[in-house]
Amino acid sequence: xxxxxxxxxxxxxxxxxxxxxxxxxxxxxxxxxxxxxxxxxxxxxxxxxxxxxxxxxxxxxxxxxxxxxxxxxxxxxxxxxxxxxxxxxxxxxxxxxxxxxxxxxxxxxxxxxxxxxxxxx
Amino acid sequence: xxxxxxxxxxxxxxxxxxxxxxxxxxxxxxxxxxxxxxxxxxxxxxxxxxxxxxxxxxxxxxxxxxxxxxxxxxxxxxxxxxxxxxxxxxxxxxxxxxxxxxxxxxxx
Numbered sequence: 274x275x276x277x278x279x280x281x282x283x284x285x286x287x288x289x290x291x292x293x294x295x296x297x298x299x300x301x302x303x304x305x306x307x308x309x310x311x312x313x314x315x316x317x318x319x320x321x322x323x324x325x326x327x328x329x330x331x332x333x334x335x336x337x338x339x340x341x342x343x344x345x346x347x348x349x350x351x352x353x354x355x356x357x358x359x360x361x362x363x364x365x366x367x368x369x370x371x372x373x374x375x376x377x378x379x380x381x382x383x384x385x386x387x388x389x390x391x392x393x394x
Numbered sequence: 395x396x397x398x399x400x401x402x403x404x405x406x407x408x409x410x411x412x413x414x415x416x417x418x419x420x421x422x423x424x425x426x427x428x429x430x431x432x433x434x435x436x437x438x439x440x441x442x443x444x445x446x447x448x449x450x451x452x453x454x455x456x457x458x459x460x461x462x463x464x465x466x467x468x469x470x471x472x473x474x475x476x477x478x479x480x481x482x483x484x485x486x487x488x489x490x491x492x493x494x495x496x497x498x499x500x501x502x
Contacts, residue, residue: 379484380427
């Protein structure tokens, strides 16, 4: 079955760079019909899309965060990595990765359980 | 930029029908997807492409989309349906997903 699992630090300091890894199983990152997205959710707030990457390595980023985000993938390891520079305390949130089914209509059909990242000194 | 507007909260009596709306300019021309998120859990896709249910989602969940409003309808509401619900479209300007602000459903 399809699963996604996020991993990374639980605590980062302000101005540091956050690096998160999404490890997928049950599908291949070379699947032309799928991609992987990152989404975050501050406590008690709404979902916010951050970035995604497709099998052909095409990438897209949130307009407001584009200068600080980098997404990449290692197909052989079934991993997608997101880096976000210059972290701020207001970016304390649960960070999710999810499979993007772009072929059938650009929806997120499978999600990881999320990882809570706290930004604090 | 495109925006999706959802009511902050919706209440429904046990066993009755709940309707959660998602407003957007000419949203009827978009594919709208809906997610359910229970406290402490990841979102779960409940409706895709306006009115399609993924495998395992009860038939009580249905969707429609026309004009400036998409609607998620939950029939015979159960206590287990209490959750936050989010609509989502694809923003072609940013080539990314766009979420509504979320609606908290309370079953009375």
